[in-house]
Amino acid sequence: MTAxxxxxxxxxxxxxxxxxxxxxxxxxxxxxxxxxxxxxxxxAGGGDFCDFEVPIQEGMVVLDxxxxxxxxxxxxxxxxxxxxxxxxxxxxxxxxxxxxLLCKTRVEAxxxxxxxxxxxxxxxAFPIVRDLVTDVSWNYEVNRRIQPFTPAAGETAPFVxxxxxxxxxxxxxxxxxxxxxxxxCHVLREHRAAPRFFGPRFMVRLASxxxxxxxxxxxxxxxxxxxxxxxxxxxxxxxxVCPEHIRITDNAIIPLKERLADRDFxxxxxxxRRLRPLPMAGGGAPHRGAEPxxxxxx
Numbered sequence: 001m002t003a004x005x006x007x008x009x010x011x012x013x014x015x016x017x018x019x020x021x022x023x024x025x026x027x028x029x030x031x032x033x034x035x036x037x038x039x040x041x042x043x044a045g046g047g048d049f050c051d052f053e054v055p056i057q058e059g060m061v062v063l064d065x066x067x068x069x070x071x072x073x074x075x076x077x078x079x080x081x082x083x084x085x086x087x088x089x090x091x092x093x094x095x096x097x098x099x100x101l102l103c104k105t106r107v108e109a110x111x112x113x114x115x116x117x118x119x120x121x122x123x124x125a126f127p128i129v130r131d132l133v134t135d136v137s138w139n140y141e142v143n144r145r146i147q148p149f150t151p152a153a154g155e156t157a158p159f160v161x162x163x164x165x166x167x168x169x170x171x172x173x174x175x176x177x178x179x180x181x182x183x184x185c186h187v188l189r190e191h192r193a194a195p196r197f198f199g200p201r202f203m204v205r206l207a208s209x210x211x212x213x214x215x216x217x218x219x220x221x222x223x224x225x226x227x228x229x230x231x232x233x234x235x236x237x238x239x240x241v242c243p244e245h246i247r248i249t250d251n252a253i254i255p256l257k258e259r260l261a262d263r264d265f266x267x268x269x270x271x272x273r274r275l276r277p278l279p280m281a282g283g284g285a286p287h288r289g290a291e292p293x294x295x296x297x298x
């Protein structure tokens with residue numbers, strides 16, 4: 001219908017109201033439980049802990065509490081996070097001195113009973129950027145130094161493999177690169193041996209490549225030297241903090257140590273290599289399958 005000459009022009013519908021700021025608030029009386037989050041604040045130049053009283057609801061995780069602080073008390077509090085589902089590995093920090101994902105740590109489970117305090121601080125093995133955010137870029141530099149998956153020349157996907165071979169490397173592929181294992185490792189954390197030791201996360205990656213039935217590259221020389229495999233004394237602390245429950249020590253580090261020991265100290269294997277050098281595959285990588293699994297024939 002067309003409006004007459006004297007009719008008022010049509011008006012646009014009002015724009016939906018936009019919130020001025022993120023607010024996470026609880027209705028009065030919803031919860032009477034309160035915990036104190038003692039959060040480290042500062043940067044590379046130094047800092048200190050600040051206390052925040054946070055109302056606690058059933059099922060609340062530490063990341064929820066950090067978001068409440070950002071919305072209601074300290075909007076400039078820096079914290080890295082992404083999925084809030086325990087799959088991106090972004091919200092790594094330390095809760096009561098233990099490396100953990102903030103999104104998978106229940107506040108009630110870690111609240112100290114004697115004073116209702118939860119201590120949250122950044123990972124100690126990496127340089128601090130600000131507050132709970134650390135610089136983990138060194139890990140990606142290490143990753144670039146590892147030779148990627150290298151099949152034999154002329155062999156392309158799809159590969160035919162046995163189920164046992166697939167199962168053996170499947171566990172290592174679950175890693176979400178949260179770097180909690182790197183943070184808890186005393187070789188990196190206390191001895192600051194990053195220039196000489198790749199750390200548990202990359203032992204997992206090296207194991208997934210070394211154990212792959214279609215990979216022909218030889219990474220044992222790198223494990224012996226640059227990666228510093230011998231510096232690990234298998235305390236299993238990395239396994240204890242892994243959110244994906246990867247048995248890092250048992251199924252990655254120890255098998256790599258066994259392969260390296262076989263290569264370096266088994267006299268029969270050494271004699272076999274002298275008599276029959278490993279053939280080359282692809283771009284000059286030694287073919288691991290050429291070396292017999294058992295003792296050399298007599």
